[in-house]
Amino acid sequence: MAAATDGGDRPRVAAIDWGQAQTLIALGAPPVAMAQIDAYQDWVGVPPVPDSVRELGLRVQPNMELMSQLDLDLITITPMYASSRARLEAIAPVETIDVYYHEGSAWDNTVESTRRLGALVGRADAAERLVADTRRTVETAAERVPAEAPRLLVVQFMDARHVRVYGEGSLLDDVMTRMGLDNAWTGSTTFWGFALVSLERLAEVDDARMAVLDPMPVGVAEEIDGSVLWNHLPAVRQGPVLDLPAVWSFGGLPSAARFARALADALSAPQVAGTPDS
Known part of the structure; x- marks a missing residue:
């Protein structure tokens, strides 16, 4: 699937993983659907999920019938949900993006996953802004910590x-x-x-x-x-x-x-x- 360009039509993506869902929302390219939205509000919190995002049910057992009706271009998962991959691929191409399943620090891998998601949805520039903004936020927070x-x-x-x-x-x-x-x-x-x-x-x-x-x-x-x-x-x-x-x-x-x-x-x-x- 070819990614859309910044400012163009975005691909229709379903996100099973919360970290990927929150990143897509932060990039200005929220998923069409994601899993366990109410629990996301409790465990993740930010950014808030737009009202337009459809509920997919459990992350470990998403609603396949609903996904098949959403005309999806892409489904994103982590290796945690690899057991669902074959069923998901019957609906749309599946992209596995991970943070903890290969070498490197969690920070570096999260930055890398942000850039990969940005490229997939045609928001590469937004991904770079998110990386830079997060680094500045952490640096600014560090300056407020007592000596x-x-x-x-x-x-x-x-x-x-x-x-x-x-x-x-x-x-x-x-x-x-x-x-x-x-x-x-x-x-x-x-x-x-x-x-x-x-x-x-x-x-x-x-x-x-x-x-x-x-x-x-x-x-x-x-x-x-x-x-x-x-x-x-x-x-x-x-x-x-x-x-x-x-x-x-x-x-x-x-x-x-x-x-x-x-x-x-x-x-x-x-x-x-x-x-x-x-």
Whole structure:
């Protein structure tokens, strides 16, 4: 399929992966359809999905009948959804674009995937602008971080006793490095740059500040509020805990920019930037 040129008619694309969907929206070439729009609003958040985008159902089991009716030129996936490729190819050409499935940093691969998506939809210039704007956003956010910023434990709750903690190999860790921030998690991580650990494991980390990403599973906030274990973790006792918005960590420059801004906002808040009460 030949890509449209900037300013011309765009190809009709369906996006199964959220990182690709958010990138297409940010490029000004939103997909015709994407999967799990309501959940995207909770887990990704930015940019918002235009009302014109059709709902495809589950990412792992998209609505094939609907896609077959949309006169699609292209479907984009990551290797995570490779099992659906044969069925999707019966509807339209499929392009696999990945961030975590080949060598290179998550940041560099996210930049590369942005450029590939831009080329596919005839928005190469917009892709370059998005890359440049994201770099500037991260640099500007870094300038707002206090000189004595603490080491950070960045976590996302799975339930009241288990979290994903982000470390080496993740897009979030790459953003922190670019901001001059130290990641307190030096333990092993999965393919995607996080470790699924119990709260007890976090007790091993001293001299750090806790940062918690939304969304919080239903009922968990109330449970941890009264949890002796949580409230006695060194990174929580350093306080206050940094509450961060939802950030999709699996690729997407809009998420990298959102994370950088959120960190800068949280770290420069008066109650954080000042000396904690003893």
